[in-house]
Amino acid sequence: MARRRKAAGTGGCVAPALGVAAVGAVLVGALGFVAAHPVLPAVVGTVVLGVTLSGLVLWQQARARDARQAWQLEVARSQEIARYHAMAPNEFERALAFLCTRDGCSQAQVTGRAGDLGADVVAYAPDGRKIVLQAKRYGVASKVTGPDLQRFGGTCYTVHGARVAAVVTTSTFTKQARQYAAHHGIRLFDGPGLAAWASRTGPAPWH
Missing domain, CATH: 3.40.1350.10 (Trna Endonuclease; Chain: A, domain 1)
Structure with a gap:
């Protein structure tokens, strides 16, 4: 009975070991893929840069739109008050x-x-x-x-x-x-x- 419990305990360590081995295999495969395709990091960097620049452009456009609307609002208000100043x-x-x-x-x-x-x-x-x-x-x-x-x-x-x-x-x-x-x-x-x-x-x- 003692030998059976020892064997069962040994079997319980197999799953973590297999998991580590699987992760290692994936990493090795990924590194190998990158090494076989040296242009890939440049492509990924270009995509990230493009997304970043697009977001920056949209943000600047939104700020410009808000500033334009605020300016139009102030113009409208100034025109209104000018009318009342001209009244008796x-x-x-x-x-x-x-x-x-x-x-x-x-x-x-x-x-x-x-x-x-x-x-x-x-x-x-x-x-x-x-x-x-x-x-x-x-x-x-x-x-x-x-x-x-x-x-x-x-x-x-x-x-x-x-x-x-x-x-x-x-x-x-x-x-x-x-x-x-x-x-x-x-x-x-x-x-x-x-x-x-x-x-x-x-x-x-x-x-």
Whole structure:
């Protein structure tokens, strides 16, 4: 019985040995094939290089396409904001009312007049919320200030019943104005924000 167990144990080592021998035979065969075909490494290298270069070209083309699209987007936005800079204040208010109607609001109307208490455009968002906009058609050198926001903030909710209150300008806002707006939930749209809304590449004030 002891001899049988020894024989069985010896047989258990045969499979690994055969596996090693098989791997060795494959390697020897592969080396022999490469030696018999010396041009093969060059061919493989050429294929790898070609694939790499193709991937690089595709990557560069994708980057160029993205840059071109970004440039076209900036051109569209700059054209939009240039249009609004050329408007008179009352034309600017009508343009904002048009944008509201275009984007699904109802009952968009210009209310800006003497004694309007800061409400230049009133509309209702697609979900029914009342929107009150103040329009500031300023030059690039004139910023909307903190006191401007304070006057609007004192009436937009309590007097006009706004659910969405926003100040839209062709210029920009001072730090104090931004701080006041953030504290009182007033949304600010500067020149780039207006251009993005107008060109449908950015959100509307009620989004």
